[in-house]
Amino acid sequence: MEGVRVVDLTAVVMGPYCTQIMADMGADVVKVEPPAGDNARYVSVGPAPGMSGVFVNVNRGKRSAVIDLTTDEGKATLRGLIAKADVFIHSMRSRAIAKLGFTYDDVAAINPAIIYTNCYGYSRRGPEADRPAYDDTIQAESGLAAVQKLLTGETTYVGTIVADKVAGLTALYATMMALFHRERTGEGQEVEVSMFETMASFMLVEHANGRMFSPPPGPAVYPRTVAPNRKPYPTKDGHVAVLIYNDKHWKAFIGAVQPAWNSEEYATLEQRSAQIDVVYGLIAQTLLERTTAEWLALFGELEIPVAPIQTPDDLFDDPHLNAIGLFETVDTEHGPVRFPGVPTWFSRTPGRVAGPAPELGAHTADVLAEVGALSEPQFDAVDGRVDGGPQVGLP
Incomplete structure (x- = not known):
């Protein structure tokens, strides 16, 4: 520019x-x-x-x-x-x-x-x-x-x-x-x-959802993002953010951690989405079994999206950002x-x-x-105001 x-x-x-x-x-x-x-x-x-x-x-x-x-x-x-x-x-x-x-x-x-x-x-x-x-x-x-x-x-x-x-x-x-x-x-x-x-x-990018259609097949809300169990998962010693969402990630997770979940009930993204909070709850129980470091390492190996919980202060020291x-x-x-x-x-x-x-x-x-102005305003060194003329703010 x-x-x-x-x-x-x-x-x-x-x-x-x-x-x-x-x-x-x-x-x-x-x-x-x-x-x-x-x-x-x-x-x-x-x-x-x-x-x-x-x-x-x-x-x-x-x-x-x-x-x-x-x-x-x-x-x-x-x-x-x-x-x-x-x-x-x-x-x-x-x-x-x-x-x-x-x-x-x-x-x-x-x-x-x-x-x-x-x-x-x-x-x-x-x-x-x-x-x-x-x-x-x-x-x-x-x-x-x-x-x-x-x-x-x-x-x-x-x-x-x-x-x-x-x-x-x-x-x-x-x-x-x-x-x-x-x-x-x-x-x-x-x-x-x-x-x-x-x-x-x-807000309506995803939350318009069913309300866009006539007749509406559902309300104006995207269920996954408002599921009560959608939050950073507690681990044995902290928390971790992970999204085990699509079919590839789901199969990798259950193959490595929970083979018993290899059932028709949770087989596809569509099936899991229909009961997303239940799925989140099951994952939450499982993630309590290991430490944050262990989960970060495993999900990294499985190429499942995962991240630690960072504060705004942490961003200044983040290795990737630096x-x-x-x-x-x-x-x-x-x-x-x-x-x-x-x-x-x-x-x-x-x-x-x-x-x-x-x-x-x-x-x-x-x-x-x-701009060729003829004079310049004079500042009051005490409060930074300009002498002459009333003060005006931006409404």
Whole structure:
């Protein structure tokens, strides 16, 4: 993406994760922040105020410009950036971006070839337009929390901000598709990505199941993933994750461990799937008989998918991840930062961690100079705010 300029008005994780990947692939991402900065700057630990680990990771390699969009001068500066940009992406609610005067029609009037990506909680085309959304509420509304209850017996969230990240990846591929169309035709366009619709589609990949047909032969749920016994199996001294699923793996397992299960009752994937929780329960009882190391060794020999249980901390020391060079250390003014880097590989155009995350407003002067702005905001060294004009956040 070298040579592509992105004007980024997103905050927290969904939009910044999308544009972080663009930056890692070479794009010039100008992060436009309000005077107080992106809220993600303050949500977790970090080496300095306003530099939380979450913020630093999803905003690496970007340039931060503080622009007060409540002022005419700030709006003029943003228009100057738009005129030279390839992508404009924001995560404001539709009425908020309209109030500021930066709808697609406003932006396309300045730069008709621009790709304009809206990151919303809910599509503005539906009755929930402008309703606020967060990862937790979208996990609940998309069916994920209910599916967790089927699996664990408790209505709960999963332990990662999956809605934010899936929506961020969706915003990335949607924007790239629009850029590809522009490359072929020269036409810019507007793109809309909303968390609720994205997660509803994501959840229904497998869970639509019987509800897709008329009449429905079954409910909207995929039984295997919600079977109560689908969980890491206890062993004699810990746990192990293993999926003895298809006919090849099943025959290898029972041949080596449980020959007595070689019966018509469990002979095929279809038969086992119809009673999947029973099968999981039988496997669970068997895996209690040996240690984790013994099972890892045996399943490895049998080429049955198996894995140890690791924590997020363990990933930093994982031999495979380190062998492929996933982690990249970047020197910053707060010391070295070891980033989880680009997970994809390209033979001709590899990406890399684009650089450190920016301090709030670190590139404001450069950005203003690039668009020919007449003055630059003055920072209060105590709290990082910009003097002059009211503070505005990203709604």
